[in-house]
Amino acid sequence: MRHSLKGTVAIGGAAVLLVGGAGTVAFWTDTLSVPGITGINSGTMALTDTTSGGCASSGWVLDSAATPTGVAFDPATDRLVPGDVVTRSCTFTVAAAGEHLHATLTPTAPGATGTLSSALTVAGSFTSGGSPVTDVTEALDGATVTARISVTFVSSSGNTTQLRVADISDYTVALTQTHS
Numbered sequence: 001m002r003h004s005l006k007g008t009v010a011i012g013g014a015a016v017l018l019v020g021g022a023g024t025v026a027f028w029t030d031t032l033s034v035p036g037i038t039g040i041n042s043g044t045m046a047l048t049d050t051t052s053g054g055c056a057s058s059g060w061v062l063d064s065a066a067t068p069t070g071v072a073f074d075p076a077t078d079r080l081v082p083g084d085v086v087t088r089s090c091t092f093t094v095a096a097a098g099e100h101l102h103a104t105l106t107p108t109a110p111g112a113t114g115t116l117s118s119a120l121t122v123a124g125s126f127t128s129g130g131s132p133v134t135d136v137t138e139a140l141d142g143a144t145v146t147a148r149i150s151v152t153f154v155s156s157s158g159n160t161t162q163l164r165v166a167d168i169s170d171y172t173v174a175l176t177q178t179h180s
Helices: 003-022
Strands: 044-049 060-062 071-073 085-097 102-108 120-128 135-137 144-153 172-178
Touching (some): 044 172, 085 135, 102 120, 102 144
Antiparallel strands (some): 044 085, 085 144, 102 135, 102 172, 120 144
């Protein structure tokens, strides 16, 4: 056999041995166990109507600067004049549980329809313990919040608003979770 052929066979055999042996080289390794977690619980966020008889049954109250103030207002029989304000107050309890819970409490203004609607403004506000509330965190869990909805007959309405009528749709209180 020629020397060049013997050399080629020898080199080929050495290559096979090297490639075959490459898979058997050992490298150092180590592992560490990271413990899992059991019993992950989620928080909660809710509003519960605590108004006596329910918010829908709470009445409207005349908050006019004129006397008498604070008397019940019945839209079926009573009439507003420019400058009058009528309010409805409802109470609810906040459920707010979660380590990083952050939510906003916002009123969704109702729509006003009818020939008097352009002379009315509708607004809402929230208080807890006499302080205004718009942000809800776990610190308010179990707190009572009062929603105050007011309808104001704009005092600069003029004579064209006499003997007119308006309907105010339902007011929505929205508690929306945000993550800051």
